[in-house]
Amino acid sequence: MISRRKLLIIAGAATASAMLPVQISAVSQGQENLSEAASSTRRWAMVVDVQKCTECMKEFIRKTGNPEVKPPCVVACDKENNVPEFENKKIDPQWMRIARLKLDKESVEPEEMYIPLLCNHCEHPPCVQVCLTKASFKRPDGIVEIDMHRCIGCRYCMIACPYGARSFNYLDPREGLKEVNPKVQMRTEGVVEKCTFCVHRVDEAVAKGIEPEPACVEACRLFGKNALVFGNIKDPNSEISKILRKTMPVQLRPEFGTDPHVFYIKLGGE
Ligand code: SF4
Numbered sequence: 001m002i003s004r005r006k007l008l009i010i011a012g013a014a015t016a017s018a019m020l021p022v023q024i025s026a027v028s029q030g031q032e033n034l035s036e037a038a039s040s041t042r043r044w045a046m047v048v049d050v051q052k053c054t055e056c057m058k059e060f061i062r063k064t065g066n067p068e069v070k071p072p073c074v075v076a077c078d079k080e081n082n083v084p085e086f087e088n089k090k091i092d093p094q095w096m097r098i099a100r101l102k103l104d105k106e107s108v109e110p111e112e113m114y115i116p117l118l119c120n121h122c123e124h125p126p127c128v129q130v131c132l133t134k135a136s137f138k139r140p141d142g143i144v145e146i147d148m149h150r151c152i153g154c155r156y157c158m159i160a161c162p163y164g165a166r167s168f169n170y171l172d173p174r175e176g177l178k179e180v181n182p183k184v185q186m187r188t189e190g191v192v193e194k195c196t197f198c199v200h201r202v203d204e205a206v207a208k209g210i211e212p213e214p215a216c217v218e219a220c221r222l223f224g225k226n227a228l229v230f231g232n233i234k235d236p237n238s239e240i241s242k243i244l245r246k247t248m249p250v251q252l253r254p255e256f257g258t259d260p261h262v263f264y265i266k267l268g269g270e
């Protein structure tokens with residue numbers, strides 16, 4: 001069992017520059033508590049291999065000389081989900097971003113790590129609890145979504161989310177896009193948005209009876225890293241279930257009781 005530890009995001013990296021410095025505590029999570037019972041036969045989740053992400057980011061930074069470089073997962077997410085870019089990091093929405101972490105502990109290798117941050121599709125999402133109009137909701141399969149027609153832009157959900165996973169559209173997102181993916185609903189100025197676990201891909205794959213693959217996971221696989229694994233943790237034979245059984249998955253900020261469903265493995269080189 002990994003002992004409780006504190007992680008400190010020391011600086012924004014890649015797309016993380018709009019993120020406020022935040023302290024993240026993480027604790028190992030036993031398989032028995034991964035999810036509470038729900039009506040669906042599926043519970044979608046993601047596993048992130050931090051060692052692989054760190055190697056990938058260091059390679060990109062070395063090659064480009066740019067500490068803010070966007071790796072393939074982030075580029076793919078932005079393109080797939082019509083995430084706009086106004087070249088203004090204070091207002092650019094971010095569905096997936098890369099954070100540079102430093103273990104708040106002496107003599108730990110590697111000292112510096114890179115991890116992707118995205119919506120955790122929490123089992124107990126505070127963003128849903130505070131939503132005045134029920135625009136934010138959790139599906140039976142665990143995906144937390146936003147109904148853009150109901151969002152009034154009050155931003156209570158952004159305050160409630162302990163992970164800074166949500167972004168506000170200060171401008172019309174269409175003005176920050178070179179092309180639009182018609183499969184993903186366009187947002188408007190004045191609403192909140194975030195990672196959906198590529199819900200359109202999930203629903204399409206389920207309808208076809210195949211395994212879903214979010215855009216970031218696909219990009220990471222095509223790039224030859226396989227640092228991200230997505231799947232149904234209610235299926236004991238899924239790849240993600242097998243990984244979670246044989247590793248020590250870590251959830252971010254478990255003290256909030258949100259039960260995040262993005263799990264991190266090999267955090268701190270273990
Ligand atoms: S990570 Fe934040 S936005 Fe995502 S479900 Fe949890 S509380 Fe909501």
Ligand code: SF4
Nearest residue numbers: 077195197198214216
């Ligand atoms: S699951 Fe989809 S929406 Fe979420 S970070 Fe990955 S590509 Fe972006």
